[in-house]
Amino acid sequence: MVGFRVPQVARRRAGCVQVRCGVLIDEYQRSKAYKNIFSAGVCVAIPPVEATPVPTGAPKTGYMIETMVSAIVHNIKDELAGQPVTTKATWNAICLADMGDTGAAFVALPQIPPRNVNWFKKGKWVHLAKIAFEKYFMRKMKNGTPEPIYEKYVLKALGIARLIR
Numbered sequence: 001m002v003g004f005r006v007p008q009v010a011r012r013r014a015g016c017v018q019v020r021c022g023v024l025i026d027e028y029q030r031s032k033a034y035k036n037i038f039s040a041g042v043c044v045a046i047p048p049v050e051a052t053p054v055p056t057g058a059p060k061t062g063y064m065i066e067t068m069v070s071a072i073v074h075n076i077k078d079e080l081a082g083q084p085v086t087t088k089a090t091w092n093a094i095c096l097a098d099m100g101d102t103g104a105a106f107v108a109l110p111q112i113p114p115r116n117v118n119w120f121k122k123g124k125w126v127h128l129a130k131i132a133f134e135k136y137f138m139r140k141m142k143n144g145t146p147e148p149i150y151e152k153y154v155l156k157a158l159g160i161a162r163l164i165r
């Protein structure tokens with residue numbers, strides 16, 4: 001993945017971010033410089049997985065980011081209750097990447113190597129699965145149920161969880 005620059009508003013806070021790579025965080029998704037700032041998604045600083053001829057960043061995908069956000073919600077709740085933060089995100093990844101007339105699906109647990117699970121398949125079925133997933137995802141969001149109980153148990157049976165607690 002190309003190396004994105006993080007928004008200027010984050011870059012202005014000295015000690016909070018690396019110039020290119022994003023917000024430096026601890027294992028609880030908190031900025032290392034400002035513990036009351038949490039960070040999730042593409043703005044998190046993750047070191048490049050390997051040296052490449054052109055600058056690249058570590059891949060970040062939707063489910064992986066959902067695990068980060070879930071951890072942040074638990075940790076903010078704990079902070080507001082005056083408790084120490086304890087929740088870590090798994091950074092697990094399940095991805096359906098649509099490429100038009102074909103697509104690629106992968107499961108990477110966790111997304112950043114070294115991995116416990118590394119599964120990849122390519123084919124037109126991924127394109128169709130992505131269309132079905134989009135409809136399922138939008139329905140979940142409209143109903144306000146981002147993680148239905150049946151989804152949680154199916155993923156758990158496959159060894160895919162959002163949080164380390």
Ligand SMILES: Cc1cc2nc3c(=O)[nH]c(=O)nc-3n(C[C@H](O)[C@H](O)[C@H](O)COP(=O)(O)OP(=O)(O)OC[C@H]3O[C@@H](n4cnc5c(N)ncnc54)[C@H](O)[C@@H]3O)c2cc1C
Binds near residue numbers: 065095
């Ligand atoms: C081409 C492409 C294909 C991808 N395909 C897949 C896929 O198939 N499956 C998958 O899981 N992941 C995929 N990803 C990755 C996934 O889309 C991203 O990892 C994810 O969207 C990042 O989420 P985020 O919330 O961190 O950032 P974003 O989704 O980029 O959200 C950041 C938001 O912040 C806003 N913003 C920026 N600066 C400011 C500012 N100063 N003030 C206010 N708002 C601001 C932006 O407008 C944006 O809406 C793909 C990414 C790309 C680029």
